[in-house]
Amino acid sequence: MITPAFELSQDAESLTIAIRVPYARVGEFEVYFEGFDFKFYAKPYFLRLTLPGRIVENGEEDGSYDVDKGIFTLRMSKETPGQHFEGLNMLTALLASKKTRSAKPLVEVTGSSEVPVDCKEDEEEEDFDWEIEQFPYEELTADDLNSQYHYGFGNLRTGVFKRLQEELSDVIDLKNPDSTSPAERRQNRIAAEESKFDPDHYLADYFEDEAIKNFLKYKPWWTVAFAKMMASPEKNQEQSNPEEFQVSFSKEESYQLLKFTNKSYLLDKRARYYVYFGLIDILLAYCYEIRVTEGESNVESPWNIRKLSGTLSWFESWNNVHEILVSFGRRVLCYPLYRHFKLVTKAYVDTIKILQLGRSAVLKCLLDIHKIFQENDPAYILNDLYISDYCIWIQKVKFQKLASLAETLQRTYITKGQLGLEIDELESAALLVQGEETELQVPSSVNSQQVASIDSLTGGAAKSDGVSSVKAEALNGGPAKPADCEGLKTNYLEKNSTPITDSLKFCVKPDMWTCDVSQENPVSSSQSPKASAPLIIELEEKMETDPQSSQQHATLLVDEGKQPT
Incomplete structure (x- = not known):
């Protein structure tokens, strides 16, 4: 049997199912629906759905078939008018039978040789499956004992x-x-x-x-x-x-x-x-x-x-x-x-x-x-x-x-300093070098003009006195070499306790997601909140409008412990 493509839609009173069944015979459709169950058969197509809400046969249902597109459309009434059916686009879940969706014994755990001890889902109690399939015991080899670490979805795979x-x-x-x-x-x-x-x-x-x-x-x-x-x-x-x-x-x-x-x-x-x-x-x-x-x-x-x-x-x-x-x-x-x-x-x-x-x-x-x-x-x-x-x-x-x-x-924040790659120090050193180059370039151009004017007035006497060569060597400082960056970085950090950064800090108070799963304890104090959480969407829109000013404003507010407005 072929599972056909289908779509579901709804309004306040009814549920509509559109099923694509090309090349099927119009006179051989079979449809059954009651409560949560919906079944459709048109050789070679078969569709069984477990709906998220109850439907009822009350004489107001209707169906149609588009021969050109090969689409069968059926409209059915909801048992409770006005009820909203959730998850109509979750097609894989809808294809599961009601028994499969509600009964945990019918579970396929792929790639795992053992069943987890805690068989709970969303903290709900489960009955033991007395009909679970059993396998003969096999002695584990030394290689098997060394490969017991798991990975994959939910750490369910190994080997x-x-x-x-x-x-x-x-x-x-x-x-x-x-x-x-x-x-x-x-x-x-x-x-x-x-x-x-x-x-x-x-x-x-x-x-x-x-x-x-x-x-x-x-x-x-x-x-x-x-x-x-x-x-x-x-x-x-x-x-x-x-x-x-x-x-x-x-x-x-x-x-x-x-x-x-x-x-x-x-x-x-x-x-x-x-x-x-x-x-x-x-x-x-x-x-x-x-x-x-x-x-x-x-x-x-x-x-x-x-x-x-x-x-x-x-x-x-x-x-x-x-x-x-x-x-x-x-x-x-x-x-x-x-x-x-x-x-x-x-x-x-x-x-x-x-x-x-x-x-x-x-x-x-x-x-x-x-x-x-x-x-x-x-x-x-x-x-x-x-x-x-x-x-x-x-x-x-x-x-x-x-x-x-x-x-x-x-509400969780991250800064460049927490990455452990010394990003703030690297940027600070680079900006310092860039600033010094800019400062050197400005007097260099001015003094070059002064030297040129002196030369024009003295007829080149300045050059004979060695002024031109000395000034040029002293004023036209070239770019700093990479080997000098470490010294510049150290000097800059000694003078400036606050490194330059363009990162936004988002804070969080400890809750169920910020607890360390391995120890069931809140995260360390280095991750604890230092300011109230800013409105992330509002900051994002401001950054898109004026990235530089909005970013500096947000960083300043976080440093002062205020709430952005």
Whole structure:
């Protein structure tokens, strides 16, 4: 049987389903619907949906078939008029039967040889599955005992790369993931970033930032959707999940959803944290890629996304939101073609908007990542490990969870100094050298004119006295050599306690997302709030209007501990 393409829409009184069944016979349709169940059959097409709300057969239903387009349209009445059905664009979740959606025993946990101890989802109690499939016990070999470290979505995979070692180096930076502990992964990642950081490349992008400015002006699709959502607050209050209707899927994206196999995931509390935090990390990398390519992906797009994400390139398991931002900021300044801190903050703002738009926006981004990876060999392996599962899992996530995650991300701050790459000191030294060169160039031109006038009056006597050669050597100071930068940097830092920076500080009070998952404690005091959180969207609009003055104003307000207005 073939699962046809379909779309659902609704109004206050009814639900409409449009099913594309080309080349089917008009007289051989069979339709059944009652309560949450909807079934459609037209050989060779079969469609079974579990609806998010109840429908009823009351004689007011009607259907039609467009022969030219091959689309069957059926309109059915809602059992409770005025009820809003949530998640009508979550096609993979709708295809699951009611029993599969509600009964956790029918669970497919791929790539894992053991069932997690805590089989709770959203803190709900589960009954033990007495019919779970059993396998004969096999003694583990020494190699198996050394490869018990997990990775992938929810850390549910292990042993995947035992036979893919050759392809591994082209996909991720981590070597031997099956035998590398999470602590070793993080240590190796940080060491690799520090060795990769190039001060010359960073300063080149810092001073020659014309291309960066163009990227910052680009408006991706979620910016428009977010503006529409914010422009109609009255309408949003009337709907339980308003953000779902700000984003729509293309036909290609709908086909992608139909190809996924519906699954349920047994994730304990810690694994759920890892999944949510990994989602932030992946979205940050994707937002950077979309901005620097202005929405047109190219052959470098798979490399950019997986390289900027510590989750995808090092199989990192994050403990709080702040360390995700630090890792992303470091990787942006170490690896891609364009390395500028403003691109970090812009991707940060974009990720917040996507999360606030809800499941549809997040799913749309994940589908695009899935497509980018699927068309690249061997990046498709990351789809099997992460992205496909994220596409299925996100369809069942409550939008309140994403809203809470977005709020925490919005109130978490990151500065250049927290990246551990001495960015502030590097910029300060470079600006100091630039300032001294400017000061030397001004008197040089003036004194050159004075010398020229003396020469004209004395008939060249000044040159015979050696004035010209001495003045020229003393006044025309050339650019400082790289070896002199360290001394200039040290002198500057001794005189100026506050380094020059163009970063915005966003603060957060400890909550469920900022607690260290490994220790269940709030993050360290170095990440604690120092000022009330600014309005991020308002600051962003001001920065787009007048980037320099608005940025200086916001930084000054943060330094003074005030709230921007």
